[in-house]
Amino acid sequence: MLTEAAPHYRQPLLKTPFHDRARALCQVDSFIPWAGYTTVDVFTTVEQEYFAIRNSTSVYDLTPMVKYRIAGRDATRFLNRLVTRDIAKLRPGRVAYCVWCDDRGQIIDDGTVFRLGETEYRLCTGERQLTWLLDSAVGFEVAVSEVTEDIAALSVQGPTSCALLKALGLEGMDYLKPFDLGYSHLPAWGVEAPLMVSRTGFTGDLGYEIWMRPGDAERVWDGLMEVGRERALRPIGSRALNIARIEAGFLLPNVDFVSAGQTLRVGTGRSPLELGLAWLVDFEKGHFTGRRALLAEKSRGPRRLLVGLDIEGTKPALNALLYADRSGKRQVGSVTSATWSPTTKRNIALAMMDAPHITTGLNVWAEIYLNRELVWERRMARARIVERPFFAPERRRALPPGQY
C-alpha cells in the first residue's frame, strides 16, 4: 500500500483498507499505532462499544494482525517443532491458539494457526516473527512468507453476530463450530472472491473473523454497516476490546508478558507454564523448541504463576503491586491487566504471582492508587484469586448459534 507519492519514511504508520470508512465513523478521532498500522482506539465511547460486544454485534478491524503463509511438504512438522501444541492433530479447516518459545522455554509470542489444507497454514501473530520463523525453517521443506498486506480482516463479535452475518448473506454459518473455518461467497455486495470465515475471536463471546482481499474490504464493511443498522452493530476500537479480552482471560503480549525476544533483564521472560498455558504444551508429540527447558521447569515447578483476581471495590487495580499482608510488607506479585467488568459486575485483574503456592481461593492485597481530583489516595484492597475466564457465556459454543 506504499506509493511513490508517499514513501515509507513519510508514512510511518500504514492505513488499513478500512481506514477511510473507520475515520468517517470515528467521532473522537482516537487512533493508536498497532503493528505498523494506525488503528482506532475509540470510535464513540468505550462503554457503548463494549456493550456492542456483549449485547449485540461489534466490528473490529483486524488487518494489522501479522499473517504468515506457511506451506510445503514439511509444513506440519515445521509448525510442530515451532509451537508447543500438537499441530498434527489440527485437521484442515480448523484453527488453534498456540504459543511458541525460545530455547529457554520462554514465550516469544502467541497466535492462531489456521490449517488451510494438508500442507498449507496461516499463522496470525501480534508481532513480526519472520526471522524466528526462517531460523526455525532450517532443515524443513517449507516456505514462509509474510502476507499481512495481502489479507484484510474484520472481527465480528457478539451474541447477534451469527444472525447478522447470515443476514449479510454468508452461508454455512449455522454449522461453523468454534475454531472451524469455512468459505462463503458474498455476491450480493459485489464481492466475487470467496471470503474465509473462522469462528474465532478475542472476546470470549460468540464471534467470527472474516478474511478477505484488501480490494473487497470496503464492500464487506459497507454491507455489514447496512445490515447492522437495525441490529445495533457498532464498529469498536481497541479499548473496548481490551475489556472483553480481560473478561475472557486472554493474554496480551507485551502487557501480560514480554516476548522472550525483547526482554533485556534476567527473569522477565515468561514460560507457558508460568502463564497458566500448560494445556497448550504437549510434551508427548516429539521435540519442539523449548521442550527440554520446559520439561526441566515442569519437574522443578514454575517459579511464578499468572492468576485471575477478583478485587473488592470498583476501582481497577491498574499496575497494582500485590502483597501477602494488608500492611504491604511482603510483595507477592503484580497486576498485569485490570478492568471493571461491566458484565460480571466484578473488579477483575490478571496478575503475575511470584509465589506460585498462593493459588485459587486465597487472598492477597492489592495496592491501588486513586486519583480524586488530583488528590491521590492509596488503598489496600482485598483480592481473591479466582479461576479464569471471568466471563464465559454458553452462547460462545452454541451450535447452531442463537438467532437473535
Next chain:
Amino acid sequence: MSRPAPVVAASGRKYDCIVIGGGHNGLVCATYLARGGRSVLVLEAAERVGGGAVTREFSPGFKVSACAHLLHLMPESLIRELSLGTHGLHIVADRMPTSALSEDGYPLSLDLANLDALAARSSSDAAVYPTYLALLQRFAAALQPMFEAVPPRLGTDSWHDRLALLRLGLRLRALGRRDMRELLRIGGMCVQDLLDEYFETPLLKGALGFDAVLGSNFGPRSPGSVFTLLYRMAAAGAAGGTLALPSGGLGGLSDALAKVAIHAGVVIRTSAPVERILVRDDRAAGVLLESGESVSAGAVISNADPKTTFLRLLGAEYLDAGFVRRVTHVRSRGLAAKLHIALDDLPVFRGLDEAALRGRLLLAPSLEYIERAFNHSKYGEFSPAPIFEITLPSSADSSLAPAGNHVLSAVVQYVPYQLATGSWEQERARLTGLLIDTLDNYAPGLSESVVAAELLTPEDLEREFRMTGGHWHHAELALDQFLMVRPVPGAAQYGTPLEGLYLCGAGTHPGGGVMGVAGRNAARQVLRGAAARGRRAA
C-alpha cells in the same frame, strides 16, 4: 604404514558408545572411552581411519599426507598416555627448522640458534627477535592451561567452572602488570601492526605473520590475527614446541592410534558411513548406517564437524531453533588448499641447504604480499601470487617416494571454497600450473622434475574428508569461535542439547591441527555423563 587399518566386523550387539568418524580425535576419544570401561564402536566412512591425518598414494609410488602434513600440536602428555611410541608411531624428523624462502637466494632461518642470515639483513631485527619470541611465548604459556581442559561454562554456580576460570585468571595475573597490559593491548590486534612495531625486514615479518593466518580466513591486517598466532603457539607449546614428521606421513600416526584403540578393545569399522543419528525418547540411541544397518548405543560421539553432526546426521527437528541458528552461523569456509607434487629429483631452493629442506619452508615474502593474496579470496578469486607452507617429507622418509624421487606437500592459501566465476573443474589445472610456476621461481628447475601434481581445493577437502566448507579446523578458529563458545554455546563442553550425543572433533575446543585434545576431553565428559551440563549451558 599407510595400509588401511584392519577392519573388524562388529557383532549385532549394543555398544556403550559409538564414535562417528575415525579421525585422530575419534580414535583418541574411543581409546579413552574403552580404557574407561566402555564398549566402543568406531564407524569410519572412508576405507581407512585417520580423517585429515591420512597418507595416500596420489601418483603411482608417491605417497603423501593428504590433508594435515605436520605433527606439531599433539600434546606430549597425550602421546605418552596412549603409548603411541610402542604402537608404531615413529618420528622420522623432529625439531624441523622453519625457513622463509626468498627469490633473491638469501632465505632466512627462523631458528633462534641460527640468526646469522637475519642479522645480515637487519641487526636490529636479529637483536629484538628473541625478545619478541619470549614475550609471545610467555603469553602462550599463560593461555596454555585452557588448551588441555574442558572449557568452563559461564554463569553457573558449579565449582568446576569457577575453578577453571579462576585458574585461567591466576595464570594471566601471574604475568604481572606490564605483561598483562600488553596482552590486553595486542590480543585483538592485527599481526601486521604488532610485527611492524618490532621488525623492519619484510621477509621476516612475512614468515612470522604466516602462522597468524595459516588455515584461517584472516589476512595479516585482519583484527584478531595476533590472537590466532598466540593460540597456535600455546597449542604448540603444549606439544613441546617442535615440528615433526611421523614415519609414513600423518597416516602413520593414525595407524598407531588405531592400533592403540584396538588394543584397548575398540571395534573399528571402515567403509561404514553413517546416514543419521537415531533418537529415542529424546536421547541419542544409536546410528543408522548408509547401508541400512542400525547399531544402538548408549552414547553417540561425533567426530564430524558441528554442521554435519547437527544439521545432517541429527537433523534440526531434534534441536531448538535458537541452537540451530547458532550452528548455521558457525563460520566454516576453508581457505586453504593442499598441493601434492611428485618430483623425480630433490628440488633446489635458492640459497637453502639440504638440512633446511627437511624442515618447513614458508613462501610468504612480506606481509603486503600475504595481504594482497588474501584480497583475492574475499571476492571468490585465487591470487596470482599465493602463499605456501611447504614440506618435502620424502627427504626424511624414503618410503613415501620411489628411490631418488621425492614428494612435495604444501598448504596453499588463499584458495576460496567457491569461485566467483567458473568452477574448480575448469580452474584447477590453471591454478596448479600457477602454483608450480610460483615454486619454480624459488626453486629453479622444479617444474621440469614434476612427475605428477594434485591440487585439493577446499571443495575437494570437503568431499574427501567430509568437512563442511573444507575447513580443516571444522570451524574457523577466531576469538568469537573459541573456548566456551566453540563451536556454539550449548555444545562447548562436548555434550550437546540432545542427551547422549557428544562432539569430539576439531569443531570443538581446542580446535583442529592434529591435536587429539578434543577427543580426550570429549571422552572425559562422556565418562562424566555431562550431557545435562551442556544442555543447561545453552
